[in-house]
Structure formats: structure tokens, C-alpha cells
Amino acid sequence: MKEETIPVTKETVIGETAKIKIEGYRFVTMTCVELDENQVDVIYHFDENLQLKHFRLTVSKDTLIPSISVVYQSAFLVENEIQDLFGIHFDNLFIDYRRTLYLGGETIAAPFCKFTVKRTDKSAPAAVQAET
Amino acid sequence: MFTFTSNILKNFLSQRATRRYPFETRSPFDGARGMLLNHIEKCNLCSICAVKCPSQCITVDRKASTWECDPFACVYCGICVDACPESALYQKPEYRQVAEKREMISLKGEIKKKVKKETDNGIESE
Amino acid sequence: MSKTIIPFGPQHPVLPEPLHLKLTVEDEVVTEVIPALGFVHRGLEKLSEIRDFHQMVQVVERVCGICSVIHAMCYCHGIEEMMGIEVPPRAKFLRVIWSELHRMQSHLLWLGLFADSFGFEALFMQFWKIREKVMDISESTTGNRVIVSVNVVGGVRRDLNSEQISWILTLLKEIEQEISALKKTLLTDYTVTKRTVGKGVLTKHQAYGIGTVGPVLRGSGVVQDTRTLGYAAFNELNFEPVVESDGDCYARTKVRFRETLQSIDLIRQAMSKIPNGEINVKVKGKPQGEVVSRVEQPRGELLYYIKADGNKNLDRLRIRTPTFANIPAILTMLPGMYLSDVPVIVLSIDPCISCTER
Ligand code: SF4
Ligand code: SF4
Numbered sequence: 273m274k275e276e277t278i279p280v281t282k283e284t285v286i287g288e289t290a291k292i293k294i295e296g297y298r299f300v301t302m303t304c305v306e307l308d309e310n311q312v313d314v315i316y317h318f319d320e321n322l323q324l325k326h327f328r329l330t331v332s333k334d335t336l337i338p339s340i341s342v343v344y345q346s347a348f349l350v351e352n353e354i355q356d357l358f359g360i361h362f363d364n365l366f367i368d369y370r371r372t373l374y375l376g377g378e379t380i381a382a383p384f385c386k387f388t389v390k391r392t393d394k395s396a397p398a399a400v401q402a403e404t
Numbered sequence: 405m406f407t408f409t410s411n412i413l414k415n416f417l418s419q420r421a422t423r424r425y426p427f428e429t430r431s432p433f434d435g436a437r438g439m440l441l442n443h444i445e446k447c448n449l450c451s452i453c454a455v456k457c458p459s460q461c462i463t464v465d466r467k468a469s470t471w472e473c474d475p476f477a478c479v480y481c482g483i484c485v486d487a488c489p490e491s492a493l494y495q496k497p498e499y500r501q502v503a504e505k506r507e508m509i510s511l512k513g514e515i516k517k518k519v520k521k522e523t524d525n526g527i528e529s530e
Numbered sequence: 531m532s533k534t535i536i537p538f539g540p541q542h543p544v545l546p547e548p549l550h551l552k553l554t555v556e557d558e559v560v561t562e563v564i565p566a567l568g569f570v571h572r573g574l575e576k577l578s579e580i581r582d583f584h585q586m587v588q589v590v591e592r593v594c595g596i597c598s599v600i601h602a603m604c605y606c607h608g609i610e611e612m613m614g615i616e617v618p619p620r621a622k623f624l625r626v627i628w629s630e631l632h633r634m635q636s637h638l639l640w641l642g643l644f645a646d647s648f649g650f651e652a653l654f655m656q657f658w659k660i661r662e663k664v665m666d667i668s669e670s671t672t673g674n675r676v677i678v679s680v681n682v683v684g685g686v687r688r689d690l691n692s693e694q695i696s697w698i699l700t701l702l703k704e705i706e707q708e709i710s711a712l713k714k715t716l717l718t719d720y721t722v723t724k725r726t727v728g729k730g731v732l733t734k735h736q737a738y739g740i741g742t743v744g745p746v747l748r749g750s751g752v753v754q755d756t757r758t759l760g761y762a763a764f765n766e767l768n769f770e771p772v773v774e775s776d777g778d779c780y781a782r783t784k785v786r787f788r789e790t791l792q793s794i795d796l797i798r799q800a801m802s803k804i805p806n807g808e809i810n811v812k813v814k815g816k817p818q819g820e821v822v823s824r825v826e827q828p829r830g831e832l833l834y835y836i837k838a839d840g841n842k843n844l845d846r847l848r849i850r851t852p853t854f855a856n857i858p859a860i861l862t863m864l865p866g867m868y869l870s871d872v873p874v875i876v877l878s879i880d881p882c883i884s885c886t887e888r
Contacts, residue, residue, distance in 0.1 A: 273820050299741040301850040303835045317822065317833065317850075322759055324822060346740045346858035349565075350850075367564060374568040374887065384576055407715045408652060421659045433666075435688070437673035458581060458588035481588050481679040486687065495673075 275324040280316075282337060285329055289316070289343045296320055299344035304354045306385050312360060316340070333360060333385075341366035349373075357384035432497035437480045439496045440473065444511040446492035447471055453484035453493060466515065473509045475500060533561070536869070540569050544647045544873035547883035551860070551876070555869055563864045565857055571887040575847050582842040583609060583817055584683060590834075591677050593849060594885040596636045599628045600827045601849075602681035607761060608823035608836040609683045613815060618808040621685035622763040626800045628672065628680055629762070629825075630793040635664040636828035637790045638709075640880050641716065644783060647877045648725040653715060660708045667698055685810025695801050706794050709787075716787060726779040730863035730875035733777055742859045743852045744830020745785040746879050750777035756826035767799045779878040786880075789828075816840050827852050829880050851885040 280288050293299075297318040305313040307330070314337065316327040331337060339362040341348040348366040352373045355362055359382030362368075375383075423430065432438060449471060451464035461477035462484060464470070485493045534555045540548035548569035554562035577589050590605045591598040603625050610617060642657035665675045672678035672688055680686050690698075716722060732742070737750035747754055748771060755771035757764045772788045774781035817838040824833050830852030837846040856879040863875050 273822055275822065298738055300831075300833060301855070303846075303848040303850075305837060305846045305848075315835070317835075322754070322756065324824075326822075344739070344741065345861075346855070349854065349858055369566075372568075373566070374571045383573065386579075407719045411656065411711070411715070412652060421662075433670035435671065435673050436669055437679075456585070458585035479588065479592075479677070480674065481677075482673065482687075483585075483588065483679070 273326060275326060277315075277326040277328050280327045280329050282329065282331060282335060285316075285327065286338050286340060286343065288327060289340045292318055292325065293343055297325065299340075299347055300324070302347065302350045302354065304358045304360065304384075306358065312358060314354070314360075331360075333358075336361050336363045338363050339365045358382050359385060432499070434497060436497040436499075437482050437495045438499045440475070440478055440480065440482075440484070440509075441494055441496060442471055442473070442509075442511055443492045443494065444471060444513045446490045447488075447511075447513045448490050448492070449513050449515050450489065452487050452489060456487040457484050469513050469515060471511045471513050475509055476506055532556070538872060538876075542873070544877060545881070546643065547881065549857075549876070549881055549883050551864075551872070553864070553869070553872065558868050558870075560864045560867050560869060560872065563861050565860060567857075567883070567887055569887075570884050572884075574888045575849060578844040578847040580843070583838065583844055584813075586844065586847065587682055588679060590847075590849065591679060591681075593888050594827075594851065594882055595676060596639065596882065597629075597632050597827050597829075598677045598679075599625075599632045599681065600825055600832065602679075603629055603762065604823050604825040604827075604832050604834050605836070605847075606681050606683050607825065608821045608834050609817050611823065612817040612819045612821045612836065612838065613683075613813070615684055615811060615813060617685050618811060619763070619805045620689075620807045621809045623800050623804040624686045624688075624690065624809065625681065625762045626764060626767070627690070627797055627804075628668075628678065628686075630796045630800070631664055631668055633828045634705075634790050634793045635661050635668070637786045637793075638664065640786060640828075640877075641783070641790070644874075644877055645716075645722075647873050648721065650719075650721055653712070653722075656712060660705055663701055663705050667701060670694070671698070682810060684813040685808070687810070689809050690804075695804075699798065699801065702794050702797060706791065709790060709794075713787070717784065722783075723780065725871070725874055726783060726878075729779045729871050730867060730878055731776070731778045732859060732863055734775075736862055737777060737859070740859050740862060741855050742830070742879075743855045744827070744880075745782050745789070746856050746859060747830065748773045749782035749785045751775035754831075756824050756831045759824070761825055763800060763803075766803060767796055769796055769799075779874055782878045816842055817844070829853055829882060829885075830855065849888050851882065851888070853879070853882045853886045857881070857886065 297320045300317040300319045303315040307313055310332045312333055314329040318325045339351050345366050351362045352369045354360055356371050356374045449464050449466050454462040454464045459477050459479050461474040463472045485495055536553045536555050538551040538553050539545055540550045550566040552564040553560050574589055574593055578586055581589055587602050591602045593601050638657050638661035642654040645653035669675045672680045680688050732750050734751040737747050738752055753771050753773050772785050774784050818840040820837045822835050824831055833850040835848040838844045
């Protein structure tokens with residue numbers, strides 16, 4: 273990408289996001305890209321005055337990623353989408369649909385992944401207690 | 405208040421904007437992409453159209469020399485028409501009529517013995 | 531006071547598409563909203579794995595049934611940038627013309643639906659009658675009414691001749707007159723102002739913080755229009771983003787109404803400046819790299835993230851449609867409003883749910 277891309281880690285993502293919010297950036301969206309069997313890229317897009325800036329977070333699929341909806345509340349929708357389609361989990365979501373935003377309650381597979389991994393911990397969604 | 409009244413009166417006095425559809429139809433525009441048809445006698449069964457079609461609704465069987473299109477899956481984009489090297493495919497401006505049953509357009513063609521020609525996807529037509 | 535939970539949608543007379551809102555209501559006042567999506571999810575992004583990058587143009591056109599040209603244009607810009615293709619200038623102007631026609635028809639459609647949402651049927655019919663003329667232009671110049679398939683990677687597929695241009699210009703004049711005749715009704719009529727002024731207010735600060743885009747953002751006084759980036763031929767045209775400051779439904783209506791007229795002006799400018807020449811270039815090779823491409827859709831900024839690794843299929847295609855960014859705004863706009871205002875406010879963001887779920 274020709275725009276500036278800042279690598280972030282699981283620990284620093286919230287801090288960096290908070291910083292960029294103070295600088296006056298607008299949250300655009302997030303993109304999840306599957307790299308291989310175990311790893312995904314989560315790319316955060318921000319915009320100020322039509323100038324884009326990206327964060328790149330490379331994590332393994334079973335990581336619990338801290339949700340940036342504590343900083344930009346509106347990020348909850350796209351985080352839920354990634355949670356549904358890639359089977360990745362976000363911690364501390366503003367509204368956690370528990371993988372029922374697009375999927376039916378019992379789906380275990382991650383429809384947008386070429387490689388599906390067995391998920392552990394927070395995985396099996398408690399069927400219908402969807403919305404908070 | 406009553407800003408729309410003049411408009412309503414005007415509409416009462418002017419012609420109606422709609423047509424009495426089945427009895428009165430508008431002739432289609434020249435460039436409209438309606439039915440997809442194949443001049444099968446020109447077709448060389450090279451299957452370029454089948455490869456290029458985004459909805460993959462064309463099947464070309466070179467062994468049985470058939471060209472088949474599923475008009476219900478076709479999205480009338482016209483990509484195949486642009487891609488056809490023999491200009492066998494064309495689109496009529498009229499739209500397809502509604503049908504009771506799902507019907508496939510199935511045509512029997514023949515592979516022509518022609519001058520050797522290389523095509524995009526490497527399939528050669530001898 | 532007791533709380534009641536009311537499900538709004540997915541089938542609701544005012545919504546053209548399935549969006550479900552769980553409204554918590556105290557008396558008649560909404561206190562909490564939880565949106566739910568997923569009724570029409572199609573997974574078009576995933577299709578990039580089995581369709582090659584040329585065929586994806588037709589696939590992304592089908593993301594949105596109203597502004598297909600703009601989706602295809604955004605996708606093509608991304609791929610062209612990745613492959614270093616320079617599109618001929620005439621094709622750039624043609625893209626502008628068709629995308630502005632689409633903006634017009636989309637805004638006219640919305641103005642109609644919006645009038646319908648507060649029961650002004652006559653105004654609804656009037657706007658749709660005008661829209662039909664725009665659709666005619668679209669059908670006669672491109673071949674289809676809505677999903678026009680004119681964009682391809684490397685340019686456009688159809689050209690406009692001078693007869694068509696003069697015909698479009700005469701039609702545009704009629705359309706402009708007819709739209710202007712409705713201005714007084716739309717912006718001053720008691721029925722309209724009563725239902726829209728002060729409803730669903732989003733302050734400048736809120737709108738920016740939530741990350742809303744398009745008319746919702748501009749209706750709240752933020753000057754942001756992706757067209758000012760100057761993609762396609764917009765850098766050669768003269769225009770100012772349409773901005774209103776009140777941030778209510780009325781302001782958003784005004785923004786869209788003025789943008790419709792602005793589009794007419796942009797088409798005229800593009801037609802007067804259009805150069806002669808080729809309309810597409812031959813594309814060789816395969817895309818490789820990572821690119822983010824943005825354009826302004828009628829509903830706001832549209833973002834495509836494309837990643838390719840030199841195969842004919844793309845690695846990942848991500849589409850962020852404007853409605854996706856605008857839905858969180860409902861959570862801020864609705865609390866404190868009366869239940870009967872919910873349809874009007876929801877419609878004021880111009881929700882396009884199929885777009886959102888792709
Ligand atoms: S591309 Fe043309 S010649 Fe080739 S199979 Fe299709 S219709 Fe026949
Ligand atoms: S018009 Fe488009 S969808 Fe229909 S057969 Fe041709 S390429 Fe396929």
C-alpha cells in the first residue's frame with residue numbers, strides 16, 4: 273500500500289489507536305487477511321482529511337485480539353464481522369454478537385478462511401443469547 | 405402549505421407518465437443488451453466465451469459439438485460478445501419473455517477446419 | 531416507567547431491504563437500539579477465489595443494485611493502480627459521466643423513498659417519474675438500466691457519440707427543471723419540515739467520531755468528499771462538496787437534493803471537456819501487490835482493499851460499503867426519539883443492506 277502502514281502488536285494496538293484518535297483521525301474500517309494456516313493480518317484503516325493511515329497487526333488465529341471499540345465505538349460492527357467470517361475473537365467488544373451477526377448460532381467453521389483451524393476457548397457460541 | 409397543489413393540477417391535465425403495459429410497449433433502445441444469441445454457423449466452438457463469462461453459464465462441449473447457455477444464469481453483461489473471436493455471439497435489444505419452465509439454449513455447431521489461429525487461452529482451433 | 535422491546539424489521543413497510551433493529555422503548559421514546567444484520571449475506575468477497583480478476587468487475591457490480599458503476603470503477607482503479615495501467619483520458623471522463631448519472635438516479639430514488647417514509651406519496655411518485663428519465667439515459671447509452679457493465683480493467687466498453695451527448699444534454703435540462711420545480715415542496719412544505727427538522731440529530735463531532743461517511747457526514751457540517759481526491763477525471767472538473775450544518779434529517783435531505791443538481795452540473799462540465807481518443811487499453815499481466823482504493827458513492831465513501839499475489843485470482847478482496855460505516859450512527863441518532871420517527875431517521879442514512887453485507 274502506498275500509504276503509511278504502521279506495524280502494531282496485540283499489546284500496543286489500543287494505545288496506538290487512542291493516539292491516532294487524538295491526532296484527529298477518523299476510523300474507516302478494518303480488513304482481515306488470511307496469510308496461511310495459522311496467521312492472519314488485521315489491517316486497521318484510518319483517515320484524516322482524505323489521507324489514509326494503516327495499522328497492521330499480524331497474529332495467530334487463536335489470539336484474543338483486544339477490541340478497539342473501546343476507543344472508536346463504531347468499530348464493533350466490523351469486528352463482529354471479522355469474528356464471524358474468520359473465526360477470530362475480539363476481547364471486550366462494545367456489542368458482542370458472538371458470531372451470530374451473519375452466521376447461524378451453531379456454525380463452527382470460519383467461512384472466509386481457506387484453512388479452518390480447530391478453535392478452542394471462547395469458541396462455541398452459546399446459541400441464542402446473542403445480543404447483549 | 406399547498407406547495408404541491410399546482411403540481412397535482414398539472415399532473416391532472418398532462419398525459420399519463422406510465423404506459424398500459426402489455427398492450428402498449430416502448431420499443432427498446434438500440435444499444436440495449438437484451439437476449440443473448442449465437443449465430444451457430446459462425447461459431448467455432450473455441451470456448452473462449454465459456455472461459456470469459458463471469459457467471460459461467462456457457463458450456464461448450466467440443467466432443468459433442470454443442471454450445472449451451474443457461475439464460476437464467478446469464479447476467480447479460482455482454483463480455484462473451486466482446487470476447488468471441490468469430491463474432492458469432494450477439495445481443496438483441498429485446499428482452500427475453502417470461503417463461504414457465506427453465507429452458508437451456510442448446511445449439512449444435514461444428515468445429516471448422518480453418519487456418520491455424522492462436523487464441524488468448526491457448527486453445528487452438530485447427 | 532416500564533420498558534418494552536420492539537423488533538423493527540427485517541420486514542418493515544418503509545425498509546426496502548432487511549435490516550433488523552431491536553428497539554428498547556420507554557413509553558414512546560426509544561432508549562436503546564441494537565442492529566442486527568445477516569439476512570442477505572452473499573459472500574461476494576469470497577468469490578474472488580474462483581473468478582479471475584477481470585470477471586470480478588462484473589461480480590463487484592452486483593454488490594449494490596443501485597450504484598453498480600461506482601463499485602466497478604473503484605475496483606478497476608485499484609487493479610489499474612496495482613498494474614500500473616494508465617487509463618485513456620476519454621475513458622476517465624466517460625466514467626465520470628456514468629458515475630454521476632448513477633449518483634443522480636440513486637439520490638432521486640432515495641428522495642422518493644424518503645418522501646414515502648413519511649407518507650408523502652405524491653412527491654414519491656414525482657421523484658421516481660424524473661428518475662425514469664435518468665434510467666432511460668443509462669439504458670440507451672450503456673445497454674442496461676442499473677447494472678450497466680461498462681467498466682472494465684483498463685477503461686470502458688462503450689463510447690458516447692455526439693448525437694447521444696446532445697440528446698443527454700437536452701434530457702438533463704428537462705430533468706433539472708423538473709427537479710428544481712420540486713425544490714419548494716421538498717424543502718419548505720409543512721409535511722416535510724414537520725417530520726424532518728430536528729430529528730435524528732448528529733453533531734459535527736459525533737458524526738466524525740463515529741466515522742460516518744457521505745451525506746450523513748456532510749449533513750453534519752464536515753467537509754469531506756472523496757471526489758476531491760481527483761480520481762478519474764474529477765481533478766479537471768470544478769465542484770465544491772455540498773455541506774449543510776444542522777446534522778438532522780432535514781440537512782441530509784438538503785445535501786442529497788443539492789448533490790443531485792450538482793451531478794447535473796458535473797455531467798455538463800465533463801461533456802464539455804471530454805477529449806477524443808481511445809476508450810480502453812489492453813491489459814497484460816497479472817496484478818500483484820496490495821492496494822486501497824476509494825471513491826465517493828452516492829451514500830458516501832467506498833473503500834476497496836485488494837491484495838493479489840500474481841495469480842489470476844485475487845488473494846483477498848475487501849469491500850467496505852458506505853452503509854456499513856453509517857449503521858453505527860443509528861445507535862447515536864435514535865435514542866431520545868419517538869418511535870414513530872424511527873423509520874424516517876433510519877431511512878435518512880440511506881441504508882443499502884445488500885451493499886453492507888455483500
Ligand atoms: S467464443 Fe464465439 S466462436 Fe468461441 S465458442 Fe463462444 S460463440 Fe463460439
Ligand atoms: S452475457 Fe455475460 S453472463 Fe451472459 S453468457 Fe455472456 S458473459 Fe456470460
